Amino acid sequence: MTRTGSPTGLRFPAAVRQATAYVPDWSGQDRTGLIRLDRNEATAPLSPAVAEALVAHIQRHGVHGYPEYPRLVAALAGYTGLPAGWILPTNGSDQAIDVCLRAFLAPGATMLVARPEFVIFGHSAGLLGAEVLGVPYGPDLEFPYAEFRAAATAGPDLIVFVNPNNPTGTPVDVEFIVETVEAYPATPVVVDEAYAEFTGVTVAPLIERYPNLVVLRTFSKAFAMAGLRLGYVLARPEVVDQLVKIRNPFDVNALAVVAALAQLERVDEMRASVAETMHRTKPAVLDFFREHGVPVWPGAANFLLVRPGGCAETMDRLRAAGILVRRMTPPALAGTFRMNLGTPAEMTTFMDVYRELLPAPGGVEAKQ
Ligand SMILES: Cc1ncc(COP(=O)(O)O)c(C=O)c1O
Missing domain, CATH: 3.40.640.10 (Type I PLP-dependent aspartate aminotransferase-like (Major domain))
Structure with missing residues (x-):
């Protein structure tokens, strides 16, 4: 046993020892080709x-x-x-x-x-x-x-x-x-x-x-x-x-x-893309969630917080369909995931996939 209990014998300050490494969800997985709504990245292609x-x-x-x-x-x-x-x-x-x-x-x-x-x-x-x-x-x-x-x-x-x-x-x-x-x-x-x-x-x-x-x-x-x-x-x-x-x-x-x-x-190109996200994509996705009774917090930016029934299962099923969203861990946000708004095409795919996860009318089970 060393002074620190670490096999290296190196001594790290308490603040470093007590810190937790910041590891975003889905780290270490190949995210290429997926619809990446999990990190608040803009998914629009570079000009x-x-x-x-x-x-x-x-x-x-x-x-x-x-x-x-x-x-x-x-x-x-x-x-x-x-x-x-x-x-x-x-x-x-x-x-x-x-x-x-x-x-x-x-x-x-x-x-x-x-x-x-x-x-x-x-x-x-x-x-x-x-x-x-x-x-x-x-x-x-x-x-x-x-x-x-x-x-x-x-x-x-x-x-x-x-x-x-x-x-x-x-x-x-x-x-x-x-x-x-x-x-x-x-x-x-x-x-x-x-x-x-x-x-x-x-x-x-x-x-x-x-x-x-x-x-x-x-x-x-x-x-x-x-x-x-x-x-x-x-x-x-x-x-x-x-x-x-x-x-x-x-x-x-x-x-x-x-x-x-x-x-x-x-800068005009950026402004056009921001306007599309905020004035077209965001209202469309919000309407989608509201129409289907899924609780959603719109926030002021280009991402949403969503609270589906069965968050973990919903995330897994989105993942299986090639869509990544971000699980929220703070207790105040239990049962929610965060998703940034992608391109219009990505959001159409998202809504098509999500629709399949919704409970069948009159039932409580997710559609198979
Ligand atoms: C509020 C806020 N500040 C800062 C950052 C960090 O962004 P970056 O380091 O990529 O500039 C983020 C990224 O998600 C953010 O949401």
Whole structure:
């Protein structure tokens, strides 16, 4: 036996030992060719122009060079309307979360967030030895305004809003974020806006007025680039100057930069795809569930929470038909799965398959 009980004899800090690795459902399985509604990825194909830009870059420049960020930052300044010095690209917004938490939380510090929150917040806070002050969402997954306001009076070291939240889809009123930012001017308030392109709601322009406001964004969702890992932080330059010490110099890879530059030249394509998802696909899928009496939480973004009778069996049968959705483990979401909205063709297949799983009229058994 070693000191740690581990055969290596290596000693890991308690926060690392106690953490659980984040392993998404269906990890280790070949997801190729399946309808992947399980990870809130955008399933739309990459714009051919973006693909061409990637190929052209590799052919001309190879990948031997470390990445450079000035052109990306300038393009993001154009896209967000904030100055370049207020923008820090990160390796996905997962890293943006981690960088912010490492900047604002020390062991024993406290982070206030509505729960169940996007999982990386709790995970990163735990690894830092920080405490999460989690305020449960309401019974219908609504934002718990009164309870959150009360909890903030305890003086947390960091306040987090995930707007809208994943997995609940719950939005937070901008007025409430402003109220909080104004009430606690010496407390950093991080707003995760991973789905902002879908909601059209952002507090980014308010950073100019409120130096304690920090906004996180990503190219993984509306821009359909989860595989390239690109996110960014929007914050006052004095904040960015601190955060940049934590991100390593080349954490965002060169191909993510090339793809993002190409995307930002054709933002209209992204907007058209977002509009199709939000104004056509989402209402159609919601109608489908409602017509068949399946409880569904629409949320504010491009994913839904669904509570079928017999969640595990439904998921297995969807899986057998080549469709992946995500089981929800937080107790408040027991018996639900989360699904992002795929392409119109994928959602037609989804609804055809799901229809076969519904109880036969007048019966309780699923159709065979
Ligand atoms: C609310 C929220 N924030 C951040 C992320 C992380 O996205 P990425 O690291 O791919 O940018 C996700 C991904 O699901 C999310 O739902």
